[in-house]
Amino acid sequence: MKKKYSIFSIARNAFSGHKNWPKMWRSPEPREFYDAIIIGGGGHGLGTAYYLAKEHGLKNIAVIEKGWLGGGNTGRNTTIIRSNYLWDDSAHLYEHSLKLWENLSQELNYNVMFSQRGVMNLAHNEHDIKEIKRRISANNLNGIDSQWLSKEEIQKMVPIMNTDNLRYPVLGASFQPRGGVARHDAIAWGFAMRADEMGVDIIQNCEAQKIRTKNGKIEGVETSKGFIRANKIGVVASGHTSVLAETAGIRLPLQSKPLQALVSEPIKPIIDTVVMSAAVHAYVSQSDKGELVIGAGTDSYNSFTQRGGFNIIEETIRAMVELYPVFGKMKMLRQWGGIVDICPDASPIISKCDVEGLFFNCGWGTGGFKATPGSANVFAHTIAKNEPHQINAAFSLNRFVSGKLVDEHGAAAVAH
Amino acid sequence: MREVIRSNEVEIKTFTALQVIIRGSGDSKFNNLLNKKLNLLPPSDNLRIVSDDNHILAKLSYDQWNLIFLNKDENLKVQNFCHEINKNSEMLATNISDAQVFFQISGENTYSMMNKLTHFDFREKNFKTMTAAQTLMARIDCNLYKLNTHILVSCNRSFSDYFEDRLIDAVNF
Amino acid sequence: MLLIECPYCGPRDQSEFSNGGEAHVKRPDGSQEISDREWGEYVFIRSNPKGLFYERWVHSHGCRKWFNCVRDTSTDEILKIYKLDDPKPPLKDFENKIQTPSGEPDVGSGNFTVKK
């Protein structure tokens, strides 16, 4: 590690007016050939390059990014991290990621501010209770911390919550103490810095335009900075993944949709945990800066515009003020949208494909941030070894042929 | 007919009415049959309403007409009407007399009140008198019938308490 | 929120509609023998282009009728709305506003608002 950060390095730099900090990463021009090119400079892509270099000894790697590092969904999400997934395959993947998160600040010597303040999922009806209890049971058997909270316990942890006097009363919740939030930009920057130190070329403002193949094998990628040859290409371009796959003749089961989020004005601490409610669609946490960070829903239609409908914001806010009466006097400071790539079973694809040397890491839908280090780690393994890590074996493209889905939609509404 | 509220230049009354959804092609056979039964020629223009003393008949889509009976006919008579129509294998008449509740809204502030609850464009240039529409109001599916002196709104009965409360609220606030 | 012109009811807020994904995808007839892969493609895979896109909508909170539409997913502009039995309008009838598969249009994108 060349750049060592600590309070002492800050103090040293204070004397020089903070003018002498080294660059976080270089701005190289692309070389003619790379062993591996990662398309997409978000957290997943940069992390993939980092782990390829660190764990698999690959050095001749480039990450190419159309815009700026972390400018896609990495910088647009609500930063919730948890691993309390229902199915074994998902649980193992997200738990792998959560464990990496727990040491990431130290590993990167860059503070990603992973704040393990716990994640709560609320139950508002009998059906929710059944589903949540099933999930808690599965989590515990998979070695994931997950517990049932009674209404009284919820009230104690989140005193501002209105649990009774609302249309769908809060009946209980699951709670994962190790869950929490992190600083979204930091993970992209941290991975980028350390990957760069290991020789990875991080090339911004470089748009991938066509993945060139020959006889079922990768040749390279045509970019806005010219053609770059490569042995392997990993596409980690979230909303734009299927568009790029199409250039190599691969059709992916993805649909790109707008997902919105918003923050309130900053206030002093008022909510100390992450609270999620699927039933009334209200996800909230409070950032260290004091802003309430609120996730809204997706729009129903495909779009690459990074904006969604105001009706979606309305749905979320009306649930927020109902669930937290103190928020009536709060104000929305900013709202924005991202492009999420959604799979039919709401689970990701981390897989090779019919084209030799071409790999995809996509389909993270509305919840990819939490998986960033884990996804990057197993994707690097998949690219390096040309076969999946056991953790991502289930997340292959082939599942859409065989039908062996990892359906994380949760169950349908209660019947009868 | 029960008065719901009269305030702020809006008057709302509620009632139930016998009502039938008729599905079919709208061809001449269809028109003749309805004309024979009702003595009323179904409108061929989409969204158009025709009416007489006892009926409001609106074309809500290319294969759907809503027929409202204004007089209190007997339920069984309407049932019988459906039965007769349904003898024709290419038509479906469904009695929904018990499924919906109507609100009659009139007064100067009718539309400004309704626009608190719906995005629907009530301007005459986009919603002509004697036409009908299906839309969302107070987040609930509604049928609108713009008649000469007032507007009729119908919604499903399970929502009617909520809908009535929303109307009152919209008049008051 | 989009404004969508239902071919039967006229222009309405998007909140009245549900999106039905890609249009003109023919369901394999049950009498044909098709492979797992072909069937999997029908069930799970739909085009997801940036730019011109044929898609379906249904006026679910209105007349409940389905119709087709050509929309530019890079700007969300609705370019044409047509009934199910109308012929599929050819792509050449519409201007493709992006130069590369994942490029950005001049105006209308959420990404850039500055002329360079």
Add this chain to the structure above:
Amino acid sequence: MTHLNNQNSPFIHFHQRINFQFDGKKYHGYKGDTIASALLRHGIKLIGRSFKYHRPRGIYTCGIEEPNALVQIISEHSEPNVRATIKKIYEGMEVESQNRWPSIEFDIGSVNSILSPLFSAGFYYKTFMGPHKSFWKKIYEPVIRKAAGLGKPPKEFKAISSHLHHNVDIVIVGGGLNGLLAASSLIDTQYDILLIEGDNQLGGILNNSSKINEINGQRPQEWAKETIESIKKSKNIKILNNTLVTTYNYINHLIAVEDKYVGAKPAEDKVNSTLHKIRTEHVILSNGHIERFLSFQNNDLPGIMLGASFEKFICRYGVIPSKEPVIFSNNSNSNSLIQTLLELHIKPKAYIDSRSGEQIEGELFELIRKNDIPLYTNSQVKAAYGNKKLEKIVVQDSSGGINEITTDFLCVSGGINPDVHLFTQSKGLLEWDDKDLTYKPSKSFQNTITLGSASGQFNFEEIENELNQKLKIFNVNKIIIKIKSNTASRYQIQKLWEVPAHKTSMWSKSFIDLQNDVTTKDIRQAISEGFDRIEHLKRFTTNSMGTDQGKISSINALGIVSDLLDKKVNEVGTTIYRPPYAPLSFAAIAGRNSYEFYDPERKSPIHQWHIKNGAVFEDVGQWKRPWYFPLSKSETMYDAVQRESKTVRESAGILDGSTLGKIEIKGKDALQFMNLIYTNSFTKMNAGSARYALMLGEDGMVKDDGIICKISDEHFIATTTTGGAANVLACMEEYAQTEWPNLNVYMNSITEQFATFNISGPKTRDIMSKVFPEIDFSNQAFPFMTFQFHEFQNTQLRIMRASFTGEMGYEIYVPSNSALKIWEQIQEAGKEFGLTPYGTETMHLLRAEKGYIIIGQDTDGSITPIDLGLNWMIGKTKTDFLGKRSLTRSDTVRPDRKQLVGILPLNKEDSLEEGQHILLNESLQTPVPMLGHITSSYHSPIMGHTFGLAVIKDGRSLIGTKAFASTSNQKTIPVEIVKPIFYDEKNERLVS
């Protein structure tokens, strides 16, 4: 304090004194005052403390762009972060400063200012990592969180706010000079128009400055008054005052919020604000411009204010913030400020301009000379000094000499920007203007017209031209407008982004973002670390991420960066403004769609009966369904359900099943259609009979179930699950319209037309015969799974012999308006037979004993009919139905799929619970291999212990095997895997 009043301002009612409190001290202002203008009247400058360094801050602007003067309104449920420059005072208002402790004068947090060299941009990324990772959670983060945040959280409050939708042809945003001109030219045209103004007065620049002398020969105020009158009289234009357009969405969908209590305390029981949701054909943006500040050392001291804001305080709010201000500018926008001051016989203490004498407009030069104002050309303010307020400034003059000027006020102007926030929200394209040094609207994406300074057109003589050209599309008459302005010359500016610090040290600061305490040093550091993209820079330094979104400063930051990188500004980019324009109240967004109206409660036609009979309700989707009927307050749910269940098994029970979806399907090809929709075949089914049916998704997974009644090959009635009602109908419509348009078939929902009563139990036949004496309920006349129509008391019923409890029973479909009457007749008749009403919980228990599934409970979207053991429901000879092909994929034919089984505890006192997982081994060493989970579990009154249904891997071949269920307290209980049926396996009771 009267010496600070400008009695000439027509907008302040000096005879109406208003008392209010700031930080517990009593002050007064006048009607029309904002908090800021009232405090300035008292010479109060220190209003708050800054976010990071807790530096003293004052009032920097006179409007929505204010970065500093944010206050907490204690008297309005402690609303935080309110702009003192916008919020008008009222009698008894209580206001507090923010982000200080214990008091604004003495703030402990200001120790941060001493440590500030360590708190450089992004310092938190580089530290707080040691000595152990647990320190972040336990020590660092709590401290950081407490220090951050601006205001205190508000108090609990159910605000009343309403929504109002508009459909119009044109929206004019901003009722200043250009907005009024545009509106007046559209009077009595065919267009429906909304004119929206954020202030409570139309007029904009005419009210806020003395820039304009004359319009068409009239004094500006007279012209405005007449114009506004004529607009008000027109039938097609509606004016919304106090309304701020916050959001400009796609397809000209605008969101605006109207404050209904300007200058008054909001009433608790009235609408406080209205959210206007506007759909329009065209938008005219005439929302003006925003003045920029300038960066120099200590440019944040209270007593430093934007020049145009200073002028606005005088003209619009009748308060003169200082009688001896110094003015510092790099452009021609400050000319009118000097005019305004001179008209009040106030002589600025000095005028400092970075431009040379030749560049400064002749008129201005004359004015300064004539009035003998000390003039510094080619000069810059290097620094400001003072203790909690401005005391002196340091000026570097053209010769490089350093001059100190003692002053209590400094007006700065760094140039003006068109207010492009809304334009960029509309996704229009901006273009950098190298002469005016700002971004201007270039290409519109939607039908957007920009006018006046909002379009980057800063010269009054151009207005006439611009209007006529841009409003041509509306076919308006030629507009003739002659404006005499106080600033005859064209707008002119010299580049000046930052004045180098006077005395640099570790502690010296020139601010670039006042609210977030970002300094120009932070910008330099970010660039040196490689954050040279503007979005990176913004995120790394938090520049322009405050509640003001950097309205007065973000262009300055771009300028500094472009100089550092030696790039053009448009190559650096611009931070994209994110909606809303200004923070938008949650209560306003929620409107009346929250609290009591959050979601409708759908009620069955006999809901009132359930209430009268003490039902406890369960939310099932939007429906309120009786869950159980306790006999008394003391009867627990468990006891009630055990009692209800036993009664059904022993005599009879009745359930209100009205929420079930019901669909009538008819057409020439109805049979073919139904055969395609459901797995079952209906071809050989007799008319008048009924059949349990399954519907799959195309992925082969069970989606819904119901009973299909066949009236004829052309006419069916289907039931659906409660939750599936809408989806099943929608699915049928979709396939009928899109896949099989050649089939002649129609379907209508009859869910709400009929109430459904499910009556079952051994005494059912007796009860039914008593209520419906003319119907023969014998097995021969009315066999199992058949239905009949009957006319009864002037209505038509459909009765079906079917049951979901395992006991013999009927489903009665009653038109909703007759439901209560007939339900009560059944209750009355049932009394002697011990009939009990029961709720959903008992229904669930009884059906589980019988092994009947509930979609969404025993299935979860990953279960096929084969997994459920329902192969018999699949029409074997059918070539097609929804999802058929999926049932033969490799994964669906896999033998070890999860299958439905029954579970019994080996120790009868052990309690099975839903969600418990089934394990083959007792070991709880994680990860524990799981076979599957218990989907349904109840205590059975007939068995005397709990039992369950479960879906487990290879379940059918494990029947008879011992296994374990994991419990929530980390234990296991031994269980036996059994067939999924616990009652009347031979259906003897069912068909009896």
